Amino acid sequence: MLRITLRQLEIFCAVAQAGTTVAAADAVALSQSATSAALQQLELALAAQLFERVGKRLVLNDAGRALLPEALGLLEQARRMEQAFAPGAPGLAVRLRVAASTTIGTYALPAVLARLAQSHAQISVDLQIANTHEVGEAVESLQADLGLIEGASHWPGLEVEPWLRDELVIVAAAHDPLVALAARKPLGVTVLRTARWLLREAGSGTREMVEHALLPHLHQLPAAATLGSSEAIARCVAQGLGISCLSRVLVQALVDAGELAVLPTTLPRMWRSFSLVQRAGRQRSPAVLAFVEACAEEAGQRN
Numbered sequence: 001m002l003r004i005t006l007r008q009l010e011i012f013c014a015v016a017q018a019g020t021t022v023a024a025a026d027a028v029a030l031s032q033s034a035t036s037a038a039l040q041q042l043e044l045a046l047a048a049q050l051f052e053r054v055g056k057r058l059v060l061n062d063a064g065r066a067l068l069p070e071a072l073g074l075l076e077q078a079r080r081m082e083q084a085f086a087p088g089a090p091g092l093a094v095r096l097r098v099a100a101s102t103t104i105g106t107y108a109l110p111a112v113l114a115r116l117a118q119s120h121a122q123i124s125v126d127l128q129i130a131n132t133h134e135v136g137e138a139v140e141s142l143q144a145d146l147g148l149i150e151g152a153s154h155w156p157g158l159e160v161e162p163w164l165r166d167e168l169v170i171v172a173a174a175h176d177p178l179v180a181l182a183a184r185k186p187l188g189v190t191v192l193r194t195a196r197w198l199l200r201e202a203g204s205g206t207r208e209m210v211e212h213a214l215l216p217h218l219h220q221l222p223a224a225a226t227l228g229s230s231e232a233i234a235r236c237v238a239q240g241l242g243i244s245c246l247s248r249v250l251v252q253a254l255v256d257a258g259e260l261a262v263l264p265t266t267l268p269r270m271w272r273s274f275s276l277v278q279r280a281g282r283q284r285s286p287a288v289l290a291f292v293e294a295c296a297e298e299a300g301q302r303n
Helices: 006-018 021-028 032-045 064-086 104-117 132-140 177-184 191-194 204-220 229-238 246-254 284-301
Strands: 053-055 055-061 092-099 124-132 144-152 157-171 197-200 225-226 244-247 259-261 269-281
Touching: 006 021, 006 032, 006 055, 021 032, 032 092, 032 259, 055 064, 064 246, 064 259, 092 104, 092 132, 092 229, 092 284, 104 144, 104 204, 104 246, 104 284, 124 132, 124 284, 132 144, 132 157, 132 197, 132 269, 144 157, 144 204, 144 284, 157 177, 157 229, 157 246, 191 204, 197 204, 197 229, 204 244, 225 229, 229 244, 229 246, 229 259, 244 246, 246 259, 259 269, 269 284
Parallel strands: 092 124, 092 144, 197 225
Antiparallel strands: 053 055, 144 269, 157 244, 157 259, 157 269
């Protein structure tokens, strides 16, 4: 436990500059007796005398001269902290720990980070990209200040705030025979049940949402292969290894490039939410609030 306070150091510096406790008391807005008492407490805490009395004046001895620059440095740091957090001030340099599921971290967050860098250059973001289950665990265990997940949260200790709405689409390689078949007639459940499905691993938000969207219609969804990356799945689909149900955000560039095609089906359109999660009851710091604001601005731009 610290035995000295910034207030004691402030009074010490004032006495060193003024030469008397009477003059120092005016500078620190205390009575002369309170100023003398604080100085005595500092000397007791340090087990060292800091001044020699010369007539009516107090003059620093060798211990006091050694302490003075250290005390002035600490006080200057404290003043900078106060100024940084004053209303309208930019704040201190802060490192924010954010965890995001793979699709969000790869495709949705770069624009958010760019907005944050422009508006709050003092905030640095350490971004962890993982699946939804791992993101939830990181936020719950306070290894991350904020998380962004795809789909639902299964952690009662987390607060969830919807962020972006994302469409799930069924895609195939542009040269897949299913593309030509779907061009004549939207694919029905019989064809989709017999297709080779490439899916994310268990625990992925995308896998959970795909099963939630498709199983009520297909009743089964056997995986020809599972991969730990949605981007890897998209690339494998583009090579003709099967079909998949993936985020529109993720596949749009490959669709535009002619490598993937969105398959028309008889199924209803499928949507999911990207959400922000944080530990329940945890007050948002100024850095977290700035990040959330950048997320909201990006959502407004996309809508």
